[in-house]
Amino acid sequence: MKKADVFEFYRRLAEANPHPETELEYRNPFTLVVAVALSAQATDASVNKATRALFAEVDTPDKMLALGEEGLKHHIKTIGLFNSKAKNVIALSRMLVDEHGGAVPADRAALERLPGVGRKTANVVMNVAFGQETFAVDTHIFRVGNRTGLAKGKTPLAVELTLDKVTPAPFRLHAHHWLILHGRYVCKARRPECWRCPVADLCAYTPKTPGPASA
CATH class of the missing domain: 1.10.340.30 (Hypothetical protein; domain 2)
Structure with missing residues (x-):
């Protein structure tokens, strides 16, 4: 994915969800x-x-x-x-x-x-917990990174290192939350919902999944 497209990819995810958080409940x-x-x-x-x-x-x-x-x-x-x-x-x-x-x-x-x-x-x-710019690559982020072309890699570590390299400064702190939520609710494993994806035009995945009406 081109540098300008990476920025736009994150910008759109951030616009849709300005303050992403983990869905795990915790107290400290x-x-x-x-x-x-x-x-x-x-x-x-x-x-x-x-x-x-x-x-x-x-x-x-x-x-x-x-x-x-x-x-x-x-x-x-x-x-x-x-x-x-x-x-x-x-x-x-x-x-x-x-x-x-x-x-x-x-x-x-x-x-x-x-x-x-x-x-x-x-x-x-x-x-x-500590506000550090890290990229926790789970199955969702591994899939999104490879499928979209944002960060391709054969292992979670390879995807993590690529994300660390390509993710622009404004988006580094919340990047892994945007990606995991995108993978969990839109870019799903079996049938990605491309018809409602805000970054579909930037994504390398083909063919795009048609919406329910046209399926």
Whole structure:
């Protein structure tokens, strides 16, 4: 995608949604880490449903350790892979208490050392909790980047590095939110809704999906 088209791509997404936010519900950096870790291979809606009661009771690593693994499982048993996720959340809570005084570090390397926290989760936390310009590439962003031609790559890391390179300054902070929401609600996996896409004319995807009336 040409440089001018990249700018216009983001400008239109920004115009449609000036203040994009994560759809995961959280109360502070710790609950954000937990929510993002729980969201792996699960929908944000399913995580929110499980964590509303949890976060009303538990919002610090110390409280999570007091709840314990079995207590946590009771709260998150509706989420896929809840057994392994509960184990990781308890372990990362212990590491936060032992090594960071109970605070969530604003550092990628330190975040990635936490059990159950990979590069994508670290990028989300750095962006949402600490306002850093990071690009958390999930399946939606990977698809949008490759499909549109905005940031092609064979791996999430390749797409992330390309986004970091091509995304203009005015849009860097919120870029990953615009892209994930676009992929979730418009540029869908099985049938992208090209007929209502605000950036369809800038997109490399062909043939464009026809609208319901013409289908």
